[in-house]
Amino acid sequence: MGHVATPSTDRRAALSLFSRLRTAEGQQDPFPIYAELRSRGGVVPAPWGGLLVTDFDLCDRILRSANWLEPDARWREKQGPRTRWSAPSAREISRTLPALNPPEHTRVRRAAGSFDRGTIQQIGQTVEQIVEQLLGSFSDQLREGEADFAALVGEQLPIATIGDWLGLPRADWARLRELTHDQVFTQELLPNASQLARSDIAMAELRSYFIELVRERRRHLREDPVSRWITTWDAMEPDQDKADEAVYFLALFVLLAALETTATLLSTMTLQLVDHPDHWNLIAGRPDLIPAFVEETLRFDPPSHVISRVAAADCTLEGLDVGADDMVHLMIGAAHRDPAKHADPDRFDPHRKAAHLAFSGGIHYCLGAPLARLEAQTLLRQLVHRLPQLTLVRRPAMAPRVAFRRLLNLDLALA
Template sequence: MTTTTQQHTASDLFAQALRYENRADPYPYFAQLCRRPVVPEENGTWLVSGYHEISRLLRDPRVSADRRRPEEEQPIRKSLLVEDAPRHDQLRHQVTEQFVPRIMGLRDHIDGLVTGLLDAHTSQRPGQLDVVGDLAYPLPVTLICELLGVPREDEPVFGSIARRLTRGLDPVETQTEDELRELREARGELVQYLEGLIADRQAAPADDLLSGLMFGQGSDAPMDPIDLRVTLALLLIAGHETTVNLIANGTLALLRHPDLLARLRAEPDLVTPLVEEVLRYDPPVQMSGRSTLADIDLGGTTIPKGSRVRLLLAAGNRDPRRFSDPDRFLPDRPGNAHLGFGGGIHYCIGATLARTEAQVALTALARRLASPRLVAAPPPYRENAILRGPDRLLVSFDRLTPDPRSV
């Protein structure tokens, strides 16, 4: 009887964390789940909320990144996000060879993009800025378009597709029939769009990541056409969706801690640990899915082979067994080895780029916004529970100053 009660409790807590009315602050429910770091739901899915337990599973070769059951629809080819070694390693190597050299030395360019986006709203009079729509979204979208070789004017097309696809990442029980239908339609639209993009580049190669994957030299190059389409979809969508949340969540943390905002304005180097604390305190990706390839003893219990597992990264990031005073936002926190970018072989391939974008954007906001204030507290959030962040983030200011370095 005790076990059944505990299972019901875990399922109820997780359901509450997923409810939209709790989107602004799911952390009290995660904190309660964290008291039992490994627990099954009623449907047989296991919830893992402890930092040490999540870290272990992220690095355990007996855990698969593909969390779908065999009877579920399978695509022709899977992205590296849900592939296991050695297939994952081959795909990741192909992407890394082309991606990493292209993002090195981009900080000045990112700085210029941020400056331009804010300059469009420069005013010596009181005004408002939507940090999401005016900065956090257009910045990573512009960058990923430039890197991949995607026309910037196509953003409304893949932006619409991305919003529907990312909603599909949430637990299926939280989605309506209309949303599931839209998910299927979005997948078809994305395939059609990418096939056209690939055909264009086949006819006219360019100096971009897409051409590099199609024609590049190397041990694993060029990339197989089907793998190319799947990988391009992953990079196009993941390359901006999570960074939007990182910048918005970071801005929100600063506005709620005006002492830190003032400190960042005076100490720009604070931005490096500050972004790491955002990734711990309010991560843009709240959870991830896995499945077990063998029985795994963990947290005083055994997760059976073939089980689905939800790794509650946001809960692990606030595990009091790992982080002291976990509900406080402390940029000076020592040893901040958070789970914000995952871990193991699936550690976020775009982590360096996302960090740089957030660091530059938050520094510019601190430097240029005079007396910024939240218009709505809490702000309206996106529907997504897994990719969690504000849908809009309206900020009032007394003035938005020109970049002092160019005056």
């Protein structure tokens, strides 16, 4: 696993690496920087305090352990009024399902239900139709020359899928997608003041939107998830205002979880497909490898590169002291390239059984993982079946982020 240097030495080295990681070049290809970080050991001090973890197995154990908690509302309040954790968007996101700890997490997750086999089969029929329509429009655009796959397909499929499932008006989809892009900065590793301000504005608008949606559904209950959540919470919570607030946070969470990371997965998967013609030929001839191709994409370049946890009690990690409430950042993007876990980790291999942490782990394993897989597999199957082989026109630009990956464009043309 390598040696662990003195904290001060490691912090200076990590600061240099993160300075490079935040450049356009670093965001385009962070993996050489991650390799340098891994070379300093599986656990190193972060420049701003806390620890960085790059060892795959250790990241996995932390995600599954009850000794490591989400930085929830209680933790954020303890950080003080002039920190990023006190921003309105940070306080709001701390009340959604992924940021809760037991016992509240257990209660809310039970109320949320799950994307079980029956639900996925039902949604699957809709996804098939949406993908067919989107690829039809994309194909028409290709006849005029190049077309942006990220804008025309990757960004459209998740909002159309979740928007249809939640019963959101189609006219609202584009705005909700834009708001999701802005709010994610409050969940970033190192957001600056202007990014947090954008998050605050977006979150306020999202709150107004979904609060009104819950009120409208309460007035006119129907067969949709929001109405079912209202009925569920009414049986759990006698205070109607508190019940409606709980439903709001569930609806908000589902939208945020369904859009940003899934859109990145779809575009990243397609980039891998067109970047290597042998991949296109392989999947076209071996459709049974489609699930494995999706999983390898999630390992090779996951939509989220960082997951943060805080210690429930004093402990040590690889000989470094960790105090109760200290934060560790699990560098998932780096851990996925850990050579102790994966042979030849920098090679994209659709044949490998790709163990990954893209959907987190333990009690916080992603509720929407089956839906993300459904969308990705459906898109990949139709893409190689319906369209001739495509070629990459130019390298995509990346959004200015460290934790949440996003391709700003994916310009393709007929090969």
